[in-house]
Amino acid sequence: MPTDRASIMGIFDTETQAASAIRGLHNTAYTLERVHSPIPSHVIAGAMEAPKSKVGWFTLAGGITGFFAGFLLAAFTSARWGMIVGGKPIVALVPFFIVGFEFTILFAVFGNVLGLISQARLPRFKQDELYDPRFTGHKFGVLASCNASECNGLYHFFEAKGADIKTAEEVQGEPGQPPQGGPTP
Amino acid sequence: MTQTALTYQSIDDTVIDTLAPPDRNYWVVVALLFCGVLMGAVCWLYQIFTGIGVGGQNNPVHWGTYLINFVFWVGIAHSGTLISAILHLFRAGWRNPIARAAETMTVFAVCTAGLYPFIHLGRVWMVYYMLPIPNQRTLWPNFQSPLMFDVVAISTYLTVSSLFWYTGMLPDLAAIRDRATGLRRKVFAIISLGWTGEYEQWRHYTRGYLFFAALATPLVISVHSVVSWDFALGVVPGWHTTIFAPYFVAGAIHSGLAMVLTLMIPLRKIFHYEKIITVRVLESVAKTIVFTGLIVGFAYGTEVFIAWYSHNIVEMETFRWRMFGDYAVEYWIMVVCNTVIPLLFLIKPIRTHIKWLFVISIFVNIGMWYERFVIIIGSVAHDFLPYAWGLYRPTLVEFGIMIGSFCLFFFLFVLFVKHLPSVSMTEMKETLHEGGAHAD
Numbered sequence: 001m002p003t004d005r006a007s008i009m010g011i012f013d014t015e016t017q018a019a020s021a022i023r024g025l026h027n028t029a030y031t032l033e034r035v036h037s038p039i040p041s042h043v044i045a046g047a048m049e050a051p052k053s054k055v056g057w058f059t060l061a062g063g064i065t066g067f068f069a070g071f072l073l074a075a076f077t078s079a080r081w082g083m084i085v086g087g088k089p090i091v092a093l094v095p096f097f098i099v100g101f102e103f104t105i106l107f108a109v110f111g112n113v114l115g116l117i118s119q120a121r122l123p124r125f126k127q128d129e130l131y132d133p134r135f136t137g138h139k140f141g142v143l144a145s146c147n148a149s150e151c152n153g154l155y156h157f158f159e160a161k162g163a164d165i166k167t168a169e170e171v172q173g174e175p176g177q178p179p180q181g182g183p184t185p
Numbered sequence: 186m187t188q189t190a191l192t193y194q195s196i197d198d199t200v201i202d203t204l205a206p207p208d209r210n211y212w213v214v215v216a217l218l219f220c221g222v223l224m225g226a227v228c229w230l231y232q233i234f235t236g237i238g239v240g241g242q243n244n245p246v247h248w249g250t251y252l253i254n255f256v257f258w259v260g261i262a263h264s265g266t267l268i269s270a271i272l273h274l275f276r277a278g279w280r281n282p283i284a285r286a287a288e289t290m291t292v293f294a295v296c297t298a299g300l301y302p303f304i305h306l307g308r309v310w311m312v313y314y315m316l317p318i319p320n321q322r323t324l325w326p327n328f329q330s331p332l333m334f335d336v337v338a339i340s341t342y343l344t345v346s347s348l349f350w351y352t353g354m355l356p357d358l359a360a361i362r363d364r365a366t367g368l369r370r371k372v373f374a375i376i377s378l379g380w381t382g383e384y385e386q387w388r389h390y391t392r393g394y395l396f397f398a399a400l401a402t403p404l405v406i407s408v409h410s411v412v413s414w415d416f417a418l419g420v421v422p423g424w425h426t427t428i429f430a431p432y433f434v435a436g437a438i439h440s441g442l443a444m445v446l447t448l449m450i451p452l453r454k455i456f457h458y459e460k461i462i463t464v465r466v467l468e469s470v471a472k473t474i475v476f477t478g479l480i481v482g483f484a485y486g487t488e489v490f491i492a493w494y495s496h497n498i499v500e501m502e503t504f505r506w507r508m509f510g511d512y513a514v515e516y517w518i519m520v521v522c523n524t525v526i527p528l529l530f531l532i533k534p535i536r537t538h539i540k541w542l543f544v545i546s547i548f549v550n551i552g553m554w555y556e557r558f559v560i561i562i563g564s565v566a567h568d569f570l571p572y573a574w575g576l577y578r579p580t581l582v583e584f585g586i587m588i589g590s591f592c593l594f595f596f597l598f599v600l601f602v603k604h605l606p607s608v609s610m611t612e613m614k615e616t617l618h619e620g621g622a623h624a625d
Binding site for chain 1: 192193194197317319323324325326327328329333334337338341344345348349352356359360362363364374375378379380381382383384385386387388389390391392393396397400403404407411611614615
């Protein structure tokens with residue numbers, strides 16, 4: 001982020017307050033950076049207006065790969081000696097379909113996990129500066145950024161929405177006053 | 186209703202309190218269970234060095250307690266997936282408080298089940314014969330065999346249920362990390378993969394979780410169907426029947442739900458989960474047990490009816506002998522414990538009484554173990570050729586290994602409940618919240 005930008009985290013008690021702040025931010029010049037919540041929330045999802053996750057495509061790709069991998073493994077191994085077993089054809093569709101089915105599920109799950117960790121950008125061990133440990137417990141966080149000159153306005157915007165506020169200055173040990181910079185909206 | 190008293194914070198406090206350093210009693214229990222595991226391991230070692238003959242399996246019964254326990258533990262695993270995946274898709278809110286423990290039960294039960302093919306091999310160092318690796322003559326395993334279906338299905342089930350379990354735990358691991366200090370914080374920071382509850386993470390997580398549930402559902406049905414085909418594809422009276430797959434799946438869920446009650450009731454008491462795992466939750470499990478018990482009872486009746494209706498004398502003799510022959514006691518234990526005793530849950534005061542729930546769950550566990558005994562032993566001990574009929578009794582070595590496997594399961598579970606969250610905090614918070622969007 002450029003140095004003339006500043007970020008403020010609004011910390012809310014309820015998802016409704018957080019969603020209201022998110023909707024409000026869409027109508028301002030401030031940039032919504034990220035949102036934290038202890039649960040997956042319909043209300044916040046509605047306010048974010050984000051597109052559907054693409055994880056399903058990874059799952060589908062994994063599943064298709066898995067089916068062919070399983071079926072072809074069974075067919076290939078059977079064809080290596082070409083020996084009739086139990087009166088069934090060398091490439092027996094019904095039993096090999098079962099192997100293909102199990103591999104479909106296995107590879108689809110691998111694809112699903114791969115999709116999840118790549119799309120959600122996990123693992124990520126460096127914690128963001130304004131992250132608050134209460135976000136995994138009972139608080140909702142909305143992080144927004146603005147030009148350094150508009151900090152005061154953003155601060156008051158969050159205050160009006162009922163948030164506790166966390167700023168970079170507070171994190172660095174200077175709690176208390178709103179940041180200096182510009183009029184309130 | 187007690188659940189209204191819960192808040193996000195009280196849920197976190199209740200669950201995280203269970204991870205406090207344990208007292209001496211806990212370690213005594215862990216030590217006792219570990220001794221049981223050691224005893225099982227010693228019995229297995231004795232078998233490896235002496236030979237598979239120290240077990241009671243011999244003509245005509247080659248599949249004894251090792252296969253009984255294998256099927257029993259795979260069955261126990263199934264209700265975990267029923268609760269975590271199938272009931273999740275059906276939006277059954279009552280499953281949330283017990284989903285984590287049930288999923289854990291699944292993982293440990295599959296691990297325990299997975300040991301039995303190794304034990305039954307005798308020459309365990311030849312285990313790689315089960316893997317798709319060619320031998321020195323470039324001969325591969327036969328994928329037309331139901332035993333190879335089993336290898337593929339059980340390995341897939343273990344992998345999928347472990348990943349499902351771990352993925353579902355990520356938000357809770359992060360919640361523990363954020364309240365921990367020192368080494369524990371570092372450990373949980375790593376295993377939570379840096380989860381912060383960001384919207385972007387939830388957006389992909391909920392989608393991924395939904396697909397997990399959607400994939401686990403057909404998987405769980407296929408796994409016990411495949412296990413049933415180990416028997417049904419053999420031309421043995423009492424085994425060679427098309428109802429085996431649904432019969433086994435229903436039985437698996439029946440036994441697994443009973444084990445859920447057996448584990449949840451002490452857990453609830455010891456960890457003061459009364460507000461989270463309410464009587465209503467346990468009652469819902471009991472109602473489901475009535476349902477699965479009726480399906481299992483219907484399957485028992487169908488087997489006998491089809492044997493009679495077929496006019497096949499071998500089939501008729503097999504079922505006559507099961508009911509009135511040498512293993513009649515085991516047969517009637519199976520019938521009474523699995524289909525008659527669970528009907529007591531139709532009476533509300535019984536299904537809402539904790540002691541009754543616990544006692545009946547134990548009876549169902551016993552009944553389901555005997556079901557596997559009756560199916561596996563009862564058919565091969567008394568099949569087509571009267572001169573080849575014979576009886577089977579487990580030996581002390583088999584009992585030692587069996588007790589060891591039970592101890593291993595409870596040992597792992599007891600370690601789990603003190604070191605990882607045994608109730609899903611996230612899903613409990615969603616239960617409180619109308620706006621919850623898990624897996625949507």
